[in-house]
């Protein structure tokens with residue numbers, strides 16, 4: 485039975501964080517293995533318009549403070565609705581759920597994390613209200629949706645049974661893009677859906693760089709831009725190819741500069757070290773520079789232990805978030821690792837020294853076969869010393885430099901950098917024009933963030949400081 489609900493629904497509530505002490509309960513997130521949200525296109529005759537179904541316990545029956553499994557299945561139908569739009573519509577679950585007062589939705593696909601605040605619960609929030617709100621918002625904002633129904637599943641056995649099928653749908657969507665290259669298309673696509681969290685963040689989605697949230701491929705973004713030209717997805721004419729290795733296009737620079745209101749002037753699509761693509765916070769993985777080996781580590785969101793540099797995913801997340809360029813840190817989608825252009829501007833796979841074992845297993849087919857056994861995971865290297873030894877033993881391409889004792893650069897020594905989570909604003913940035921590890925730029929951190937550098941040498945050629953907002 486539905487409860488009386490007295491909650492606001494407005495874009496004004498988007499971007500509000502709910503801290504643990506403010507939350508009533510949460511669905512998904514790092515403590516929960518089985519979770520997903522999916523949108524499927526269906527025939528008009530298959531969808532019961534306005535129908536909200538709950539399989540398992542509803543929110544009032546769940547214990548306060550808990551972390552629960554959740555599956556959300558949304559069926560949409562309409563004469564213009566087809567499979568190509570599924571990913572796009574699915575990404576709006578994030579946006580519209582965040583319109584609900586005191587409810588926070590993060591991530592996507594099988595990585596969702598939703599917190600229901602105490603205020604929302606005591607004002608009557610339940611699945612019925614959530615589902616009805618989504619249906620109203622989807623149908624009013626996306627006019628091509630004629631019918632929609634929502635199913636929430638909290639019964640763990642049903643979630644476990646549906647999950648393989650859901651993962652297969654995600655896989656098929658990602659597979660479709662595999663043979664298309666950046667050179668084959670005239671347009672890339674942008675997404676600014678996450679600007680409510682990261683105002684200067686602009687996702688650039690190309691056939692060889694799917695979105696960092698993992699939710700949108702180039703096909704998805706194209707379908708969204710075509711069907712909803714005033715929405716958050718838009719075409720980016722590529723312009724001139726300024727740097728084929730790093731992936732710098734004049735059209736991308738122009739559009740990103742304009743959509744970020746001048747905050748970001750230049751983007752290398754395939755580099756983590758120079759003019760990196762910004763991240764909002766929804767990334768599936770973080771690529772982080774490991775100065776001691778002059779290579780990269782890659783950690784996925786579900787990995788809770790400290791990585792090889794001593795920091796966890798969540799400790800590094802602020803470095804990559806907030807729509808700022810922090811050379812040495814980028815947020816990426818898992819699928820970008822399957823791209824032929826993966827970090828090509830920095831040396832590609834031959835620069836990857838460490839990754840989580842789960843991630844390595846899931847993208848194994850994309851790693852050049854001669855490198856697979858040379859990349860360490862948490863099983864072989866738990867710290868940088870073990871990593872160096874492993875790379876030398878395995879004759880990793882980075883090992884040669886290691887034998888010559890590469891100077892440790894001062895800036896990206898992440899283990900010595902302490903940053904308060906979610907309080908990072910990294911602007912302005914001292915620009916570097918070389919991937920030379922000794923010239924990695926230092927973001928100036930504000931909002932109470934603290935940097936501790938031990939035994940570091942910092943050389944500054946040019947330092948530009950701009951007044952905030954001016």
Ligand code: SF4
Nearest residue numbers: 675677678687695697
């Ligand atoms: Fe769009 Fe990027 Fe946000 Fe994904 S992470 S919703 S592509 S802005």
Ligand code: ZN
Nearest residue numbers: 678764765766
């Ligand atoms: Zn985002």
